[in-house]
Amino acid sequence: MKKVEAIIRPEKLDEMKMALTERGFMGMTVQEVKGRGAQGGVERQWRGRSYKVDLLPKIKVFIVIEDELVDKLIETIIDSTYTGGIGDGKIFVSDVERVVTVRTAKDERK
Numbered sequence: 001m002k003k004v005e006a007i008i009r010p011e012k013l014d015e016m017k018m019a020l021t022e023r024g025f026m027g028m029t030v031q032e033v034k035g036r037g038a039q040g041g042v043e044r045q046w047r048g049r050s051y052k053v054d055l056l057p058k059i060k061v062f063i064v065i066e067d068e069l070v071d072k073l074i075e076t077i078i079d080s081t082y083t084g085g086i087g088d089g090k091i092f093v094s095d096v097e098r099v100v101t102v103r104t105a106k107d108e109r110k
Contacts, residue, residue: 001064001065001066001067001095001096001099001108002064002065002066002067002070002093002094002095002096003062003063003064003093003094003095003096004062004063004064004065004070004073004074004077004091004092004093005060005061005062005091005092005093005094006060006061006063006077006081006089006090006091006092007033007035007058007059007060007089007090007091008058008059008061008077008081008088008089009058009059009081009083009087009088009089010032010057010058010059012059012080012081012083013030013059013061015080015081016061016076016077016080016081018080019076019077019079019080020063020073020076020077020080023072023073023076025063025065025069025073025076027063027064028061028062028063029061029062029063030059030060030061030062031059031060031061031062032057032058032059032060033057033058033059033060034055034056034057034058035055035056035058036054036055036056037086037087037090038086038087056087058089061077064096064099070093074091074093077091078091
């Protein structure tokens with residue numbers, strides 16, 4: 001099994017959820033996060049003064065799936081969140097050793 005973590009723009013979350021549902025990916029965990037990368041932040045004005053916001057709001061989505069579905073999932077995330085601008089996000093894929101369902105105590109280790 002693999003854990004896919006996607007960091008995306010907040011305004012793309014609904015579009016991504018719809019695309020994932022249409023392709024059969026139902027389960028996910030979503031977290032509001034802040035971060036910075038190549039984008040570096042933005043300049044803002046408040047009461048006539050400029051200030052820099054260098055940690056921008058992002059959404060982090062976690063999905064654990066079977067190995068053979070990873071490429072389909074990544075393609076769906078990219079297709080639904082791409083804008084072409086700096087700050088579109090990142091996708092991280094890592095191995096999952098074990099999954100245990102709390103309600104049933106079922107060990108889903110393969």
